[in-house]
Amino acid sequence: MNFRMIWRILSFILLVEAVFMLPAMLLCAFQKETVSAVSFLITIGIVLAAASVLWLLSRKAKKGFYSRDGLICVGLSWIVMSLFGALPFRISGVIPNYIDALFEIASGFSTTGASIINNVEALPKGMLLWRSMSHWLGGMGVLVFLLALVPISGRNDGYTMHLLRAESPGPDVGKLVPRMKQTATILYALYIGLTVLDFIFLVIGKMPVFDAVCIAVGTAGTGGFAVTNDSIASYSPYIQGVCTVFMFLFGVNFTCYYLLICGKIKNVLKDEELHWYLGIALVAIIAVTLNVRSIYDSWGETIRYSAFQVGTFMSSTGFATTDFDQWPTLSKAIIFSLMFIGASAGSTGGGFKVGRGLLVIKMIRRNVRQVLYPQKIQVVRLNGRVVDEGVLRNTNAYLCTYVIIILASFILISFDNFSTMTNLTAVVSCFNNMGPGLEGIGPTLNYSGYSLLSKLVLIFDMLAGRLEIFPILVLFSRSAWRRR
Amino acid sequence: MKIIIAGYGKVGAALTRQLLDEGYDITIIDSNKKNLESGQELYDVMAVCGNCATMDVLKEAGVMNADLLIAATSADEINLLCCLTAYKLNKNIHTIARIRNPEYSEQIVLMRDFLGLSLLVNPEKQAAQEIERLIRYPGFRKREKFAHGRVEIAELLVSADSPLNNIKLMEMSSVTKCRALVCTVLRNGEAFAPNGSFVLKEGDRLFVTAATSELALLLKNLGIVKHKVKRVIICGGGRIAVYLAQMFEKGSISVQIIERDPAKCLRLAELLPNASITNGDASDLSLWESERLSVEDAIVAMTGLDELNMIISLYVKSFGVSQVITKLSRTESAAILDNLSLDSVIVPKELCSNNIVGYVRGMKNHSGASIAVHRIADGKSEATEFHVTKDTLNIGVPLKKINLKKNVLIASILHLSQCIIPNGDSTFEPGDTIIVVSDSDKAISRLNDIFE
Numbered sequence: 049m050n051f052r053m054i055w056r057i058l059s060f061i062l063l064v065e066a067v068f069m070l071p072a073m074l075l076c077a078f079q080k081e082t083v084s085a086v087s088f089l090i091t092i093g094i095v096l097a098a099a100s101v102l103w104l105l106s107r108k109a110k111k112g113f114y115s116r117d118g119l120i121c122v123g124l125s126w127i128v129m130s131l132f133g134a135l136p137f138r139i140s141g142v143i144p145n146y147i148d149a150l151f152e153i154a155s156g157f158s159t160t161g162a163s164i165i166n167n168v169e170a171l172p173k174g175m176l177l178w179r180s181m182s183h184w185l186g187g188m189g190v191l192v193f194l195l196a197l198v199p200i201s202g203r204n205d206g207y208t209m210h211l212l213r214a215e216s217p218g219p220d221v222g223k224l225v226p227r228m229k230q231t232a233t234i235l236y237a238l239y240i241g242l243t244v245l246d247f248i249f250l251v252i253g254k255m256p257v258f259d260a261v262c263i264a265v266g267t268a269g270t271g272g273f274a275v276t277n278d279s280i281a282s283y284s285p286y287i288q289g290v291c292t293v294f295m296f297l298f299g300v301n302f303t304c305y306y307l308l309i310c311g312k313i314k315n316v317l318k319d320e321e322l323h324w325y326l327g328i329a330l331v332a333i334i335a336v337t338l339n340v341r342s343i344y345d346s347w348g349e350t351i352r353y354s355a356f357q358v359g360t361f362m363s364s365t366g367f368a369t370t371d372f373d374q375w376p377t378l379s380k381a382i383i384f385s386l387m388f389i390g391a392s393a394g395s396t397g398g399g400f401k402v403g404r405g406l407l408v409i410k411m412i413r414r415n416v417r418q419v420l421y422p423q424k425i426q427v428v429r430l431n432g433r434v435v436d437e438g439v440l441r442n443t444n445a446y447l448c449t450y451v452i453i454i455l456a457s458f459i460l461i462s463f464d465n466f467s468t469m470t471n472l473t474a475v476v477s478c479f480n481n482m483g484p485g486l487e488g489i490g491p492t493l494n495y496s497g498y499s500l501l502s503k504l505v506l507i508f509d510m511l512a513g514r515l516e517i518f519p520i521l522v523l524f525s526r527s528a529w530r531r532r
Numbered sequence: 533m534k535i536i537i538a539g540y541g542k543v544g545a546a547l548t549r550q551l552l553d554e555g556y557d558i559t560i561i562d563s564n565k566k567n568l569e570s571g572q573e574l575y576d577v578m579a580v581c582g583n584c585a586t587m588d589v590l591k592e593a594g595v596m597n598a599d600l601l602i603a604a605t606s607a608d609e610i611n612l613l614c615c616l617t618a619y620k621l622n623k624n625i626h627t628i629a630r631i632r633n634p635e636y637s638e639q640i641v642l643m644r645d646f647l648g649l650s651l652l653v654n655p656e657k658q659a660a661q662e663i664e665r666l667i668r669y670p671g672f673r674k675r676e677k678f679a680h681g682r683v684e685i686a687e688l689l690v691s692a693d694s695p696l697n698n699i700k701l702m703e704m705s706s707v708t709k710c711r712a713l714v715c716t717v718l719r720n721g722e723a724f725a726p727n728g729s730f731v732l733k734e735g736d737r738l739f740v741t742a743a744t745s746e747l748a749l750l751l752k753n754l755g756i757v758k759h760k761v762k763r764v765i766i767c768g769g770g771r772i773a774v775y776l777a778q779m780f781e782k783g784s785i786s787v788q789i790i791e792r793d794p795a796k797c798l799r800l801a802e803l804l805p806n807a808s809i810t811n812g813d814a815s816d817l818s819l820w821e822s823e824r825l826s827v828e829d830a831i832v833a834m835t836g837l838d839e840l841n842m843i844i845s846l847y848v849k850s851f852g853v854s855q856v857i858t859k860l861s862r863t864e865s866a867a868i869l870d871n872l873s874l875d876s877v878i879v880p881k882e883l884c885s886n887n888i889v890g891y892v893r894g895m896k897n898h899s900g901a902s903i904a905v906h907r908i909a910d911g912k913s914e915a916t917e918f919h920v921t922k923d924t925l926n927i928g929v930p931l932k933k934i935n936l937k938k939n940v941l942i943a944s945i946l947h948l949s950q951c952i953i954p955n956g957d958s959t960f961e962p963g964d965t966i967i968v969v970s971d972s973d974k975a976i977s978r979l980n981d982i983f984e
Binding site: 114208209210222223226229 | 558574
């Protein structure tokens with residue numbers, strides 16, 4: 049392993065984290081929340097100290113950075129980032145227990161939006177901002193941000209590809225343009241553009257600026273931390289509509305937006321994953337609308353609530369406008385399934401990803417045909433292109449690991465004696481970076497009741513879910529820590 | 533500038549590295565997924581998998597916005613088709629195709645013109661020309677031509693009994709008694725831009741510029757006596773061997789080709805009436821004993837295996853032949869080669885990529901863009917040829933008053949087709965051609981970039 053290179057990248061990441069803490073600190077100072085401001089200041093100091101130690105360790109780093117280094121680097125970065133990101137909560141005493149603080153920030157970075165805070169409105173605004181900023185940074189990925197900013201080493205190395213692959217979700221990640229730096233810049237430009245657009249639409253709806261910032265970055269990262277106790281429910285129908293649209297937009301593969309800007313509308317319209325993503329959403333909205341019609345007063349209201357809830361579950365955001373735990377079983381079953389499907393590959397959303405699901409379905413179809421016609425030679429196609437067998441193998445492996453981790457976590461957190469549905473949705477929700485679940489962790493409740501062990505398990509699930517398992521899993525392999 | 537490289541083989545990889553260093557955006561196309569993966573891992577490029585002659589793949593690689601397409605797949609016909617297709621899709625694109633089949637070599641200019649290609653390169657033929665020059669004018673390990681052959685940069689090895697051993701550079705002219713300039717010294721794999729007090733040591737490799745006419749004098753005064761070659765023995769009957777044999781067809785030098793494959797031997801015999809073809813294994817050392825090698829022989833080791841070529845060269849040197857030339861396909865192990873004391877080393881892919889990089893630089897179409905580029909000293913230094921125009925800075929100023937960038941040297945000035953090896957009082961005028969030697973990692977693409 050090229051540890052020195054990894055330390056160098058880690059030190060850059062800590063630097064980025066410190067910079068992203070600044071707005072929160074300034075807001076605290078501006079609002080005379082002295083304790084919070086000081087705790088941010090202390091944290092920034094610690095982060096900078098750690099960054100400089102890592103920088104010193106990384107001197108004379110050799111080039112040569114392979115896919116294993118990339119995986120480890122991404123996994124480590126996210127863990128280190130969470131460990132330091134939790135400090136302001138703990139130091140200021142807003143969240144007295146460090147594990148709780150870690151849960152909160154890991155939920156932030158992984159864009160889950162699962163909270164252990166009972167009364168969000170009592171928190172200093174700076175803390176809320178930091179929580180929401182973590183969504184934004186975690187949504188597109190901090191390493192992609194780094195790739196857009198700094199040439200980490202040698203100008204023309206291709207190894208940065210491993211970082212993009214490990215951090216961006218999806219079965220087959222590629223560049224948009226030849227240069228990695230430009231690819232990362234384009235991704236972040238699109239991301240920033242969409243976020244600002246969301247913010248503008250929210251402000252037009254007379255949302256307070258602070259709320260609009262937090263909700264916009266929370267939607268962008270498909271996170272789900274809100275600034276009020278009842279999430280989005282108390283805002284106007286217009287704002288709820290804007291949120292619904294943008295949640296869907298951030299669940300689309302960003303490559304589609306790039307193609308759109310390049311004028312290749314045909315390619316976007318032909319994208320199979322996009323068809324399925326929108327198709328599933330539409331069917332789910334119609335089914336839920338029909339199912340919950342009796343609860344609400346008018347059709348308009350029903351559609352608004354069902355579309356918002358479908359959007360939040362499909363894009364794995366985690367906002368809520370109604371207590372969906374009170375819905376009929378069919379609707380709950382639908383939104384529960386949507387958590388598994390998740391958003392598109394290459395988006396900021398979580399879940400198994402529509403594209404990957406599509407591959408699995410196509411492989412099943414192939415296997416059925418193979419049984420019927422054993423001599424038939426078949427390939428799997430996506431968007432008319434043959435999908436590499438290696439990608440298919442990885443998808444299968446991913447599916448198995450996905451199921452095993454969900455089951456194992458489900459058993460581990462069952463010690464706490466909550467209902468089966470609560471535990472199951474907690475694991476599925478955290479692992480798919482969703483946020484709220486059903487019953488004991490429904491939209492009106494939160495995760496504060498879980499024991500520390502369960503919280504640690506869920507923290508693992510959130511990070512593993514965001515990074516698509518392997519970058520985190522590889523850290524548990526002994527061979528990852530060998531020097532050679 | 534956006535460049536597409538179709539075919540990621542040895543030449544493709546060499547080009548990718550060199551053009552990336554120059555700061556271009558590169559997309560590589562190959563039908564072999566494994567190859568592409570490794571390319572993407574090594575370099576910051578975009579990779580597209582597929583047949584580069586199809587419109588779909590070319591479009592995906594961004595041919596509509598690309599400025600240059602270099603087709604270097606293993607098949608000539610695919611290269612041509614690829615360039616044609618790209619040209620039909622995008623009228624503004626420049627296309628370079630690699631054509632290697634000797635059967636096409638006579639129609640190469642014709643093909644270029646009516647197929648609308650910008651440049652056709654033939655690395656094997658270039659290599660053959662290079663080898664021919666080394667054999668016809670023995671004495672130097674390597675020679676690079678500039679300004680239509682009027683100036684050359686030649687490589688010399690300082691041996692233990694050389695008169696240059698332990699000599700300061702400023703005293704060198706008293707030994708050589710001719711106008712020559714040392715522009716780069718390669719010592720232990722490191723390149724130095726020497727000044728007057730630099731002391732030469734045994735094992736140094738010198739890169740000397742001089743007018744082509746002065747080089748013979750230089751050899752004579754240094755006591756490097758080389759016998760005129762009468763027989764060339766080529767190991768391995770590949771494409772280069774065919775080109776090379778054709779070049780020696782007329783004249784006093786006889787050619788012998790040793791090839792292992794009987795069928796190939798037959799084809800060579802049909803193609804080359806004047807060469808003698810031997811069916812045998814060049815790695816079989818007893819074969820060399822039966823050949824009765826002498827000082828009048830030159831051996832060219834260019835089988836398909838680098839390792840075998842090195843061993844053959846080292847072995848035949850012990851017979852005291854006057855010239856041994858080794859062809860290598862890979863240069864990753866250049867540092868090891870230094871210790872092996874091989875005489876001349878020819879790397880076809882480097883010749884080819886030098887040629888293309890020169891074209892690419894010219895394409896930028898700035899005033900004062902370079903005309904030719906040669907990588908010397910194992911690729912650590914770069915010699916670049918420029919035209920001096922009205923827009924060039926410091927015209928007419930003596931060199932001693934000009935602040936050049938660090939590690940940049942004006943190696944020669946061609947004034948009215950006369951070669952001047954510059955000293956502090958030399959000047960250059962519009963219309964002159966000058967040759968600049970610099971570090972290869974700080975590539976110089978415009979003449980005015982050399983000034984501080």
